[in-house]
Amino acid sequence: MNMDFEMFQQLLDEAKNSREQNVAARFYDRAVKTGEVNANGLPKFKNVCFAEIRIRDSHDVFDQPATPEKIKRFPVEYNRYLLSKKQAENGAPLEQFAFLTAAEIESLKYHGIFTVEALAALDEARAENLGVAEERRLAQDFLKNAAPNADLNRRRAEEDRLRAENLRLREELEEYRRRLARCESKNNRRH
Secondary structure (H helix, E strand, O other): HHHHHHHHHHHHHHHHHOOOOEEEEEEEEEEEEEEEOOOOOOOEEEEEEEEEEOOOOOOOEEEOOOOOOHHHHHHHEEEEEEHHHHHOOOEEEHHHOOOOHHHHHHHHHOOOOOEEHHHHHOOOHHHHHHHHHHHHHHHHHHHHHHHHHHHHHHHHHHHHHHHHHHHHHHHHHHHHHHHHHHHHHHHHHHO
């Protein structure tokens, strides 16, 4: 996590001078219909990366699928989007941590911290610098107390997986029994 944070900070520092003035961009995922339907006749969706571009002192918002040109034009914002997706795979979103205000959440996201785990992993000096030392401590305590639940959740997930596999195997066995009964019935009719 610290390596990701440091690389993001370096990219952020390098881009400060080259950023477009009066323009803000944000990359995010949006569910988009694929034009296909599932077996129940409901539409299928897929995630598509979108770029939202706002111009200062204007009410115009350009919100379109991200293109290579937009990614090249806004590399810091795109890397912030990628980092948020990477952290979200292995952690709880900051929005689910009750000890943070909306302003603190946005500030942390600006600095490349998107999960409670990433907040807890900050070194002490960096947390002091960002003004979230107490929140970092609370996040560490929260994760420490949640660790037994994580083990229980892993066990429950494994149990659910085994139940689903057991059900699948039972259905498969039942199908083989039906086939065997049909074969035996055909054989009995021939004799």
